[in-house]
Structure formats: C-alpha cells, structure tokens
Amino acid sequence: xxxxGDASLAPYLMVAPxxxxxxxxxxxxxxLVVATAFTDWHLGGGAAAFVGFDTxxxxxxxxxxxxxxxxxxxxxxxxxxxTSVAGLVAALLIAECRRGQALYRMLFFLPSVATLAAMSVxxxxxxxxxxxxxxQILRLVGLTPGNxxxxxDRALSALGLIGIWSEAGFAMLFFLAGLKTVPAELHEAAxxxxxxxxxxxxxxxxxxxxxxxxxxxxxxxxxxxxRVFDTVAIMTRGGPEKSTLVALYFIYQEAFSLxxxxxxxxxxxxxxxxxxxxxxxxxxxxxxxxGR
Amino acid sequence: MMQPSSRLVGIVRxxxxxxxxxxxxxxxxxxxxxxxxPAEDVFSPQFHLLPSRWIGFENYxxxxxxxxxxxxxxNGVVVCAAIILCQVLVAIPCAYILAKGRIxxxxxxxxxxxxxxxxxxxxxxxxxxxxxxQLGLIDTYAALILPWTIxxxxxxxxxxxxxxxxxxxxxxxxxxxxxxxxILARILVPLITPxxxxxxxISLVAHWNDLLWPSVVVTSGxxxxxxxxxxxxxxxxxxxxxxxxxxxxxxIAAPLLLVFILTQRRFxxxxxxxxxx
Numbered sequence: 057x058x059x060x061g062d063a064s065l066a067p068y069l070m071v072a073p074x075x076x077x078x079x080x081x082x083x084x085x086x087x088l089v090v091a092t093a094f095t096d097w098h099l100g101g102g103a104a105a106f107v108g109f110d111t112x113x114x115x116x117x118x119x120x121x122x123x124x125x126x127x128x129x130x131x132x133x134x135x136x137x138x139t140s141v142a143g144l145v146a147a148l149l150i151a152e153c154r155r156g157q158a159l160y161r162m163l164f165f166l167p168s169v170a171t172l173a174a175m176s177v178x179x180x181x182x183x184x185x186x187x188x189x190x191x192q193i194l195r196l197v198g199l200t201p202g203n204x205x206x207x208x209d210r211a212l213s214a215l216g217l218i219g220i221w222s223e224a225g226f227a228m229l230f231f232l233a234g235l236k237t238v239p240a241e242l243h244e245a246a247x248x249x250x251x252x253x254x255x256x257x258x259x260x261x262x263x264x265x266x267x268x269x270x271x272x273x274x275x276x277x278x279x280x281x282x283r284v285f286d287t288v289a290i291m292t293r294g295g296p297e298k299s300t301l302v303a304l305y306f307i308y309q310e311a312f313s314l315x316x317x318x319x320x321x322x323x324x325x326x327x328x329x330x331x332x333x334x335x336x337x338x339x340x341x342x343x344x345x346x347g348r
Numbered sequence: 349m350m351q352p353s354s355r356l357v358g359i360v361r362x363x364x365x366x367x368x369x370x371x372x373x374x375x376x377x378x379x380x381x382x383x384x385x386p387a388e389d390v391f392s393p394q395f396h397l398l399p400s401r402w403i404g405f406e407n408y409x410x411x412x413x414x415x416x417x418x419x420x421x422x423n424g425v426v427v428c429a430a431i432i433l434c435q436v437l438v439a440i441p442c443a444y445i446l447a448k449g450r451i452x453x454x455x456x457x458x459x460x461x462x463x464x465x466x467x468x469x470x471x472x473x474x475x476x477x478x479x480x481x482q483l484g485l486i487d488t489y490a491a492l493i494l495p496w497t498i499x500x501x502x503x504x505x506x507x508x509x510x511x512x513x514x515x516x517x518x519x520x521x522x523x524x525x526x527x528x529x530x531i532l533a534r535i536l537v538p539l540i541t542p543x544x545x546x547x548x549x550i551s552l553v554a555h556w557n558d559l560l561w562p563s564v565v566v567t568s569g570x571x572x573x574x575x576x577x578x579x580x581x582x583x584x585x586x587x588x589x590x591x592x593x594x595x596x597x598x599x600i601a602a603p604l605l606l607v608f609i610l611t612q613r614r615f616x617x618x619x620x621x622x623x624x625x
C-alpha cells in the first residue's frame with residue numbers, strides 16, 4: 057500500500073541513461089538507415105529526396121549485390137553445418153573425459169577469442185604457397201598445392217575453413233552444456249534395454265536429447281556466419297574476381313569507398329531483415345527449449 | 349572384463365582430442381614459429397621447422413619499432429576500458445528496474461532492449477558513421493567509444509541475474525531504511541558479480557577484436573585499435589616482412605588470450621549459461 061508513495065523519481069532516473077542511449081545509439085540509427093534506404097541521398101550530397109523503393113530496385117539489379125548475396129549464402133551453407141558437426145564431435149569426446157575436460161574445452165574455444173584480424177595474418181601464412189604449413193605438408197605427400205586465397209574457385213572455401221575454425225568453439229560450448237542435461241538414467245535404461253554399443257546409445261539416446269540445442273546452435277552459427285567480415289577485409293578484400301565479396305563487405309564498400317550511401321542503406325535493411333528472421337527463430341527455439 | 353576395452357576407448361578419445369587440439373592451435377603455433385624465424389629462413393628453399401639461428405625477440409622488437417604497435421595496444425586498452433565501464437554503469441540500474449521495478453513505460457524500454465539485442469552492431473555502422481560525421485567526431489576516441497556505451501545484451505544478462513534475487517531481500521533492506529541506490533550498490537551488485545563478469549568478458553572480446561567499426565571511423569594510425577592496426581600493417585613496409593608481421597599479430601592477440609586463459613573456467617561457464625538463456 058505504501059508502494060505508490062515510495063515510487064519516487066528514483067527508478068526513472070535509474071533507467072534514464074539506458075533509455076536515452078538506447079534511443080540515440082540503436083533506435084535512431086535504425087530509423088536513420090531505414091529512412092536513407094528510401095531516398096536518393098548520399099554522404100556529402102545535397103538534400104535527400106524520397107524515392108520509394110527505387111533504391112531497392114537499383115540494388116537488386118546491381119550485379120555486385122547479387123554476387124554478394126550468392127557468396128554469403130554459399131559461405132553460410134558451407135560453414136554452419138561443418139561448425140555444428142565439429143562442435144558436436146568435440147563436445148561428445150570432451151564430455152566423456154574423466155580428466156582434462158577443462159583443458160580441452162579451453163583449447164578448442166581459444167580460436168573464438170583470438171583476434172580474428174590478427175589470426176587472419178596467421179592463416180595467410182599457414183595457407184601461403186611459399187611459407188605455409190598446409191602446402192608444405194601437401195608437397196610432402198606429392199601434391200602440388202595452389203594458392204587458395206588467390207584462386208577464385210577456392211578462396212571462399214578457404215575463408216569458410218577459417219570461419220569454421222573460429223566459430224566451432226561456441227558450438228562445442230553449447231553442446232557441452234546440453235550434454236550435461238542428458239540424464240544418466242537414460243543411458244542406464246538404454247543399457248538395460250540392450251541398446252548396447254556406444255554408437256547405438258549415441259544415436260538413440262544422446263542425439264535425440266540434443267535435438268533442440270542443435271537447432272539453437274544452427275541458428276546461432278548462421279547469424280555469426282552471415283556477419284563474416286574480418287577475414288575478407290584482411291585477406292582477400294572481396295577478391296579474387298569478387299569470389300569472396302560477401303554481404304557486409306559489399307555494404308562496407310558501397311558505404312565507405314564508393315559513397316553510394318542510399319544503396320548501402322538499402323542493403324543494410326535487407327541484412328537486418330535476414331538477421332531478424334534468424335533471431336526470431338532463435339528466440340522461438342530458446343523458448344521451446346526452456347519450456348517457458 | 350569391461351575394463352580393457354573402456355580403457356582403450358579412453359586412450360583413443362584422448363588421442364583424437366589431442367590431435368584435434370593440435371590442428372586447432374596450428375595457425376597460432378605456425379605464427380609463433382615464423383615470429384622467431386630470421387628473415388633468411390622465411391623464404392629459404394630449405395625448409396626449417398626451427399630457426400637456423402636463434403634471434404631471440406628481434407622480430408618482436410622490430411614490430412614494436414617499425415609500426416606504432418604500442419600505440420595501437422594502448423588505444424585498445426583505453427577504448428575497451430571506457431566502453432566496458434560505461435556499459436556496466438548504464439546496465440546495472442536499468443537491469444535492476446527492469447527486473448524489480450514498477451514504472452510507467454517499463455515494457456517499452458524492455459522492447460527497445462530486445463530490439464537492440466537482435467540488431468547486429470555491424471548493421472549500425474553506416475548510420476552511426478553518418479551521425480559521427482555530422483557531429484565532427486571522425487577519428488576521435490569519442491567515435492570509437494560512444495556508440496558502444498550501451499549493451500542490450502548486458503542489460504539482458506543482468507536483468508536475468510536480478511530476477512533470481514528474492515524480493516524479500518530487497519523488502520528487508522527497505523525496512524532497514526536503505527534507499528534504492530544503496531540497496532543496489534551495497535546488497536544487490538555483490539550478488540550478481542558472475543553476471544557482471546560475463547558481461548565484461550563478452551564485451552572485452554567483442555570490442556578488443558572489433559575491426560569493422562574502427563576501420564570505418566578511424567583515419568589515422570594515431571587512433572587505431574589493434575585489429576585496425578593489422579589492416580594498417582599490410583600497407584606498410586612491415587607487411588612484406590613476415591617475421592615482424594607475425595610477431596605483431598601475436599602481440600595483438602596475446603593480451604586477450606592471456607585474460608581468457610586466466611579466467612577460462614568462469615568465462616566459459618558464464619558463456620554457456622548465456623547461451624542457454
């Protein structure tokens with residue numbers, strides 16, 4: 057009953073900074089980018105005129121944009137399943153260890169923390185035909201390795217490999233957390249029922265239990281893979297022959313090198329829409345999993 | 349009779365994991381190797397796994413002198429510290445009210461947080477750049493710091509933590525005559541330190557490693573943060589000098605890796621908790 061009397065200005069003051077910053081740094085920019093997408097405005101240009109969906113029409117006709125969408129899709133389709141499988145295998149192996157769990161978990165997560173821009177330089181050295189480890193090894197077994205990062209047919213796959221390397225740690229972590237919730241009784245029951253071998257139990261007990269978390273990991277990895285940028289910016293700059301031109305790098309070029317601001321804004325709006333769809337899916341899956 | 353086979357399985361498991369770990373660490377190990385190679389070894393037709401002569405930390409010294417690497421690192425520390433401090437100070441009171449308060453407009457603020465949670469920071473680079481340009485902030489620390497002073501994820505995480513604090517505790521403190529701010533600072537914040545720790549680490553990783561935003565607003569080496577420094581290396585003399593280049597890359601990644609290794613158990617537990625929320 058006293059509550060209303062107590063409700064002074066204090067709570068409002070406590071949320072005020074966050075509210076102001078949310079408005080100024082997230083909602084306002086969001087509105088700005090959407091508005092820009094419907095104009096002919098570019099940075100340094102004159103007054104903006106409303107042009108409706110014209111910018112989007114131009115964008116969809118832009119060959120570079122189509123290339124970027126296609127490359128991003130190929131990247132995501134390559135990276136996400138591989139990331140999830142690598143994370144799952146690592147988690148299954150680690151979860152069964154009696155010793156060294158924390159050590160393995162740390163080692164496998166290390167790439168996700170390592171500064172990707174700096175690690176791109178390291179990967180460049182690893183893949184380099186002259187000084188790289190992988191070409192050296194391939195040469196030992198009698199193959200003649202090419203220069204993957206300079207090869208339009210291979211460059212995106214090479215970046216994908218690095219993407220898997222840097223993201224699989226998250227998948228492993230989430231699967232490990234999921235595996236902790238597999239009730240031991242399930243395994244015992246399965247053993248009693250004669251679901252004998254390790255693989256049988258994996259297939260009939262563990263994996264079904266992990267299904268919801270797998271869905272979550274797939275969406276999480278997709279959102280991350282969609283944002284691929286650092287490796288492209290450091291190693292290939294969209295090349296060779298635009299074979300690694302991906303969504304964010306396209307936006308980056310349009311906005312900050314070519315200064316076609318409205319076009320970049322329209323592409324950003326589509327990018328946000330894609331991430332939004334995936335995030336809603338993630339939210340839905342998280343809810344379903346938590347049962348709340 | 350189960351014993352021998354289960355022991356064998358255990359050994360195979362460790363072998364697989366150790367091999368996997370080696371593969372995962374290979375880029376890093378290769379970089380460390382090259383960072384200790386003398387220049388003549390790098391391109392020598394004769395393959396040397398180990399340096400043909402020990403040059404110590406010569407490449408590291410060259411990386412520090414040939415580029416403003418130290419400057420980049422200091423910039424990185426300053427920018428990250430400022431961002432994290434702001435994020436924590438802004439998130440705590442807001443998350444507390446979102447969890448326990450009853451004010452008009454609460455749902456709207458919560459909705460804004462959720463929107464912020466979904467919008468990828470990279471997508472805001474363009475409008476934030478336009479805003480920074482209009483305010484004349486290009487190539488300043490302010491431009492590097494200000495846009496990230498709010499962390500919707502941080503507010504989200506801290507709210508989850510505050511929700512677990514029993515209401516009775518807060519009521520009791522009120523009966524003792526403590527004000528809202530005192531309750532928050534003295535009683536509640538100590539209770540949610542794991543969540544604050546998770547926020548600090550997530551934010552540190554995100555902003556120490558961020559390449560996109562600095563490459564948008566920074567135009568000089570003077571304000572460059574470490575990842576943007578890597579981009580600058582490539583157009584500089586050091587870019588074709590592999591030993592110092594990799595020594596530089598290692599020094600850029602090392603601070604964060606050290607923090608991670610020292611806090612890994614708490615950090616990873618916090619992160620998997622985050623993922624399950």
